[in-house]
Amino acid sequence: MVAYKSKVVERIRLPSREQRTRALDEAGYNAFNLAADDVFVDLLTDSGTGAMSDDQWAALLRGDEAYAGSSSFDRLESAVADVMGFERVVPTHQGRGAENVLYGTLLSEGDVALNNTHFDTTRAHVANQGADPVDCPIPSAHDPDADEPFKGNFSLERARAVVDEVGAERVPLVILTITNNSAAGQPVSVENTRRVRKFADEIDATFVIDACRFAENAAFVTRREDEFADATVAEVAREQLGHADALVMSGKKDGLANVGGFVATDDEDLFERCKQRAILYEGFPTYGGMAGRDVAAMAVGLREAVEESYVEDRIDQVREFGAMLAAAGIPVYTPIGGHAVYLDAGAMLPAIPADEFPGQALVCELYREGGVRGVELGSFAFPDSDRPELVRLAVPRRTYHREHFDHVVETAEAVLERRDELSGLEIVSEPAVPELRHFSATLSPIESEAVTAADGGME
Numbered sequence: 001m002v003a004y005k006s007k008v009v010e011r012i013r014l015p016s017r018e019q020r021t022r023a024l025d026e027a028g029y030n031a032f033n034l035a036a037d038d039v040f041v042d043l044l045t046d047s048g049t050g051a052m053s054d055d056q057w058a059a060l061l062r063g064d065e066a067y068a069g070s071s072s073f074d075r076l077e078s079a080v081a082d083v084m085g086f087e088r089v090v091p092t093h094q095g096r097g098a099e100n101v102l103y104g105t106l107l108s109e110g111d112v113a114l115n116n117t118h119f120d121t122t123r124a125h126v127a128n129q130g131a132d133p134v135d136c137p138i139p140s141a142h143d144p145d146a147d148e149p150f151k152g153n154f155s156l157e158r159a160r161a162v163v164d165e166v167g168a169e170r171v172p173l174v175i176l177t178i179t180n181n182s183a184a185g186q187p188v189s190v191e192n193t194r195r196v197r198k199f200a201d202e203i204d205a206t207f208v209i210d211a212c213r214f215a216e217n218a219a220f221v222t223r224r225e226d227e228f229a230d231a232t233v234a235e236v237a238r239e240q241l242g243h244a245d246a247l248v249m250s251g252k253k254d255g256l257a258n259v260g261g262f263v264a265t266d267d268e269d270l271f272e273r274c275k276q277r278a279i280l281y282e283g284f285p286t287y288g289g290m291a292g293r294d295v296a297a298m299a300v301g302l303r304e305a306v307e308e309s310y311v312e313d314r315i316d317q318v319r320e321f322g323a324m325l326a327a328a329g330i331p332v333y334t335p336i337g338g339h340a341v342y343l344d345a346g347a348m349l350p351a352i353p354a355d356e357f358p359g360q361a362l363v364c365e366l367y368r369e370g371g372v373r374g375v376e377l378g379s380f381a382f383p384d385s386d387r388p389e390l391v392r393l394a395v396p397r398r399t400y401h402r403e404h405f406d407h408v409v410e411t412a413e414a415v416l417e418r419r420d421e422l423s424g425l426e427i428v429s430e431p432a433v434p435e436l437r438h439f440s441a442t443l444s445p446i447e448s449e450a451v452t453a454a455d456g457g458m459e
Contacts, residue, residue: 038371059297086247103122117135120435135385209241217233247263251298256298331344374436426443
């Protein structure tokens, strides 16, 4: 059941195929370089792209823009305490600002950070401190067809092997990302969270939860973990987050805001250290690089994120979108995650080898065919990894309707029908930081025999 109605609409247009082809070429075959006005259905990310509620818009107008001691911060602090259970909050301009503050405080040269799976900016912030980001996913996380309820879980077997190899003294940080974005938005169980907490205590490490999609994760727990079958999303969220020493949060996901983030902890010493680093990089500790109105909107969004009507509708919409794609014969990662549907580009474009980036080729063809923008999360985004070749179609919150998803499905079907005509890509230029190359690298098509034949031959 849809839990809201539209009050404001935005007109969108589908550029012609010729315009889309030209835009793709000018963007260097990188969807991040496309102008938003040239995109018809934008599924690049769910980060800060959703529609805010009327209560959030009202909070914007009531925002307190005081440099210090803002009442908007008081409302955020109260929301974090009530919803997430932490009393001390350091606001930042967005999630990567929170990562900089927390991981810059906790990590030093030569350290190792363990995570169920590091996402791009998390990996980059760990590496930027001279530390080594090590992923500890469970084996089924890399199997798009495995039918398990919590494929986002942290592998304690893998983590203990790393500790045995490098020594516990080199592992000051254990991170649990919920839901596990790099593993197709798969949820993490509360039982796994408890076990990770115990493991972190065993090696005397700080246990951090990346809580960007904590409410979506809690909704999956109520559906899939028997202990919590009768619990509310809000109750599960408090239980799960309560096992951490600190949280890193992007308010642009389950804060339901267009900007913002924070670090939260009950550790007074860690709080003070983070606060001092935040002053250097983010701003005064009661605004953290945000306008007071945005702080106020995020405070409202945190409370809305754990409302049953909202989060159930959110999970069901993404699940239905995935079912539509699967029914059309499009290979998708299953079970469907919380914030996105992940297409299995390796299965969809089997003739394109990994070193020619089949996922990025699929991203480009979805745009060329129907003006649909997604993002590759395979060998292009994560070089030197053994992850599957995935394309993420992230669903902005409270934004798109059934007709938009119908268009995406029709676009994917058209791409699938002519997959034998498609060729891979090669990198033309890339930044010095490999963890972030998919944001700005440029590529060009590799001319293949199939494409040459389809074009009637080349002179």
